[in-house]
Amino acid sequence: MSRPISAIVSVAAMRHNLARARALAPGARAWAVVKANAYGHGLAAALEGFADADGMALVEFDKAARLREAGWQRPILMLEGAFDPQDVAQARRDRLALVVHEPRQLDWLAAASPAAPIDVHLKFNSGMNRLGFDAAGLREAHARLSALPGIGSITLVTHFANSDLPGGADDAIARFERACAGLPGQRSLANSAAVLAVPDAHRDWVRPGIMLYGASPFADRSAAECGLRPAMKLASRLIAVQRLAPGDSVGYGSTFTATRPMRIGVVACGYADGYPRHAPSGTPVAVAGRRTGTVGRVSMDMLCVDLEPVPGASPGDEVELWGGGLVDIDEVAQAAGTIGYELMCALAPRVPLVVDRAGA
Template identity: 65%
Template sequence: MTRSTTATTSIAALAHNLAVARTAAPGSRTWAVVKAEAYGHGLGAAMTGFAAADGLALLEFDGAARLREAGWRRPILMIEGAFEEDDVALAARLRLALVVHCEEQVGWLQAHRGEPVAAVLKVDTGLNRLGVPRERAGAIHSRLSAMPGVESVALMSHFATADVAGGAARAIADFDAATARLPGERSLANSAAVLTVPQAHRDWVRPGIILYGATPFADRSAASFGLRPAMSLTGRLIAVRDLAPGDSVGYGSSFTAPSRMRIGIVDCGYADGYPRVAPTGTPVAVAGVRTGTVGRVSMDMLAVDIDAIPSARLGSPVELWGAQVSVDEVAASAGTIGYELLCAIAPRVRRVVREDFIGPPA
């Protein structure tokens, strides 16, 4: 019998969360962001769950090719654009829109002689990662618009602090000032802005993490927006131990039993993608009852407190995150964000795709 550690993706939850995003921005079309293998959920499942999206956005060209091969006929946006000149010809062949964020990419489009490609000029508004300077946006837009290898020119930016109240205001103002006289569709809103910054809802919105049932906010849960978890990570108890007062658990003996207690050993560890830095008390559910971890997470297993769960025994189901324990709770305990955990599921973890929801509504 194989290890039970399983990551399950819910098609129903993906579709539901997309509907939440579309309802939040009813006047905009939606790029469903599916980079990083759909935030760890699988491109195939995402294509099915996001069937109602107006387009899909990612950065991996092999992923875009897979989407086309699987039958996706609507627009696909490459959100980091071409990585080398040959990518422009590939984009033309696969009918991909290319973000343009630097002079080198402008030059590659200038040299392109194949079928025209849709370009999306990215303007930096303070994130200082990718994007042309605001003062250069007009000139670069004009150059792109005059190129025979460019079909159309749209405009976009990406926010640094849309998850903070008022954090997108300056970026929106700077973007509007830099692009005021330029034609073309606009796209500004990321997940946080889709939910809370309606003035950023332009022609297209680009929800990411919210589509997968996790939150972009430090102080507002996904459930508070009506989002449903699209992934569960589960395992089982592979051992039950009775501890005496003073017994320690795991490497480094970082947890010592204060009194007699029962613990369970779960078949999931950091080699499966569970965060090694998760401390004692990180939430988990055993046999449907919430409890916490004890001791240090190992490569292949972790320990949980089952002292108050008399029904727990060898083989009892364990939810590491999902319907009872949100991925954001686990991430917060481990000092990270839900995005990282969803994207970090290891190849050895069994994958399951289900049509229905994971657990009842919160």
């Protein structure tokens, strides 16, 4: 028998979340962001769940080739652009649109002289200070791209640092408007938080990411409050039950010590599966359909849970780590001092992905 842990990915939830993004930005086309193996959900599920997207966006060129091999014919956008001249050659071959954010990428495009036009998304640094041109550099780059025969459409793009905060995108939008004034081309600004909360950022293309997978980009708004459905349920089972006397400790480092007689359950899930090792005692979990909390330190292959709220629990009972309707991934992330994005992307390759097509 296989180890009982699995991640069940709901195609229906992915479709719902994409439809939610479309409903919020009805005048815009939507890139479905599928980097990091579709945030841990798998490209195969993404191809089904986001079949109605106008395009897919990612950073990995090998995965872009896989999307084409799997039959995706709509646009694909490489969010970090080319990393070397060979990537430009692949963009020509696989019909990939490229973000252009620094001068070397301009040089590679100029040297390639592609026979078929390559669409580009020219990136402005509106305050994130990671990728993108300043205002003067943006105009120079736009002029140079416009003069190259191998360039197709030029879309103007930026990325927000603080769109999850009230008014946090205002300055970035104003900077973008000043820098792009008078330049032709479509605009793409909105990430998930801006899709949900900044209508002025919707423009021609939106780029939803985390919201497509049913997690919230906000610290103070749950996914359910955003109208989203979790697309991943991480589930396992109890593999043992232990009885503790007062003074008994649990796990490495003895970080949890019982103050009363108690039963604890041992779950086949640990940090080698992608569960956060630093999750403290009390991190929410559900056993046999009832919420409880973890106890002790998460180890490589196992974690322990308090069975007091589930007195009838026994080995073989299902454990929901997150995403099944009882425990939100954002709750686990908050308890562990991280974000749902990291938990999704950290899912280990040894955890089987099971694509649930029910209701799709």
